[in-house]
Amino acid sequence: MKDELIDYCLRLGDSSLILSHRIAEYCSKAPILEEDLAITNVGLDLLGQAENFLNYAAKLKGNTTADLLTFKRKEGDFRCLHLVQTPNTDFAFILARQFLMDCYHQILFSQLLNSKDETISGISKKAIKEVKYHLDRSIDWIKRLGLGTKESNERIQNAINDLWMYTDELFKDNSTDLSMDNNKIAPLSSSLKDEWSEMVVNTLKDSEIEVPEDIYYSLKYGKDGFHTEYLGYILAEMQHLPLLYPDASW
C-alpha cells in the first residue's frame, strides 16, 4: 500500500507542479496587469500544494527530498496528468485548462478532507481554501469569454474542444486508485466524474459554450508514467541547472 500512496502523492504533487510551471511560463504575458497578478497567485498556490505532496512522498520514500523528486527524477517517474502538460496556446487555452483543473481540484480536495491519512487530509484542508477562489476566478472568466464577443466565444469553445479529450484521464481508475479506495485514503477517480460533469456542464451552458462529446483518449496516462511529448521539454527546462551542476546545492 505504501508504494501506491507514494504514487498517489506524486500524482497530486506533480500535477500541481507542472500546472504551476505552465503558469510561470506565462509570466508578464497576461492581457491586463490585474490578471498577471491573479494568475501568478494561482501559480504560487499550486506550487505550495506541489511542495506539500512531494514532501510527503519524499518522507514516505525515505532518503530523498521534494527538491530531488522535482529536479532529479526521470520523466517516466513523473505522475502528472496529461491535461496540465498542455501548452499555453493562448489565454483561452490557459483559462480552459485552469477551469477544468479547478473544478477537478474542488471536488477531489473536498473528498480528501475525509481521508484516513492525516497528512493528505491536512494538505487538502489548506488547498481547498485556495481552490475555492481559483474556481471563482476561472468561472468568472469562462463567462466573460463565453458571453463576451463572437471572437472570445469561438476561442474559448475551440480551447474547450481541444482540451476535452484530456479530461478522460481525470476519471480513469488504475491500480493506485483501487488501493487508495480500499484503504479509505482517497476516492476512486471514477467516482468524481458525475459531480465534476455537473459543475463543468452547468458553467459551460451558462456561458453559451457547447459541451463536447466524451472521447476515449488513451490506454495509458500521465498517472501511469506515460506522458505527452510536452513533458520532456518542460523537464529539460526545469531541471537543467541541478543536472548541469550535480555537486551544487541551491
Next chain:
Amino acid sequence: MENERKLEEFQQKIDANIKIEPKDWMPEKYRQTLIRQISQHAHSEIIGMQPEGNWLTRAPSLRAKKILMAKIQDEAGHGLYLYCAAETLGVKREQFLQWLHEGKAKYSSVFNYPTLTWADMGAVGWLVDGAAIVNQVSLQGTSYGPYSRAMVKICMEESFHQRQGFEIMVQLAKGTEEQKQMAQDALNRWWWPSIMMFGPHDSESAHSNQSLKWKIKRESNDELRQRYINKTIEQGHHLGLTFPDPNLKFNEETKNYDYSPIDWDEFWNVVKGNGPGNKLRINHHIKAHEDGKWVREAAKAYSKKINLSKKIA
C-alpha cells in the same frame, strides 16, 4: 496675478511639508513632471518582470521558485499601485501604455541588460532592488500624496526583495567554485548598470533643481548614488566578492567610497534604445498587450451586457 498667488500658496504648502492631493491646485509643470516620473516608475516595475521571469521556469529549488514567483508578483502589484497613483493626475492607464509602446515614455534602463545565469537573480535582487530601495525610501517623503503613499507600501516589499537577492548571492558565494564564479560574474555585469540607475550627475540632470524645490525628489542623484555605493560595498566584502572598479576605496576625509568615472556613453546609448534588451523588452510587452486585446474586448462587452441586464431588472 491669480496664478502667481496660487503658485506662492502652493510653494508654502510644499515648504510646510503638507502633501499635495489630486484635487488640489498644482502648477501644470508639477503635474507633468509627476506624470512622467510616476509612469516611468510604473513601467519599470512592469518591464522589470521580464528579466526575472526569464529564470522563473529554471529556478533550481522549489523554495527559490516560490520566492521568485512571489517577488515577480509583487512587481506587478507595485506597477498597479503606481499606475493608479499616476491616474490621479488625469491620464488613463491605456494612454500610459501607448506612450510606453511608442517610446515616448521610458522605464529604468537597467532592465535592458540580459539575465544570463541564475546568479543574475541574486545580483538583480541585491544590486538593482538595492539601488531602487535607496531611491524609494527617499521618495516616501515626496510631496505628492498618492505617490508618497504608494512608496511606503512598495518599500516594505522591496526590502524583502533585496534580502532574497542577497540570500542567493550568499548561497552561491559559499557554494562550489563554479557557483562562486557565477556570483562574481553577475556582480561584474550588474555593478555599473546599478550605479547608473541613479541617473546623470547632478550637474547634468535636466529635471533636478525644480523637482527638489517642489519636493518631488527629496535628494539629488549623486547623494543617493553615494549612499547606495557605501552600503553595498560592505555587503560585497561580506560575500568575499570583488567589485569591478580598481579605484573603489574608502575616503577617510569624506567618509564615502570614491569610485571611477561612470561610462556615460554606455548609459546614454542604452537610454536611447541601443542596449542589449531594449527591443526585446518592448516587443515582448507590445506582443502581450496585442495578444490580450480580444480578452479585454470580451471583458468589456460582458460587463456592458451585465450592467444592461441589471438596469432592465
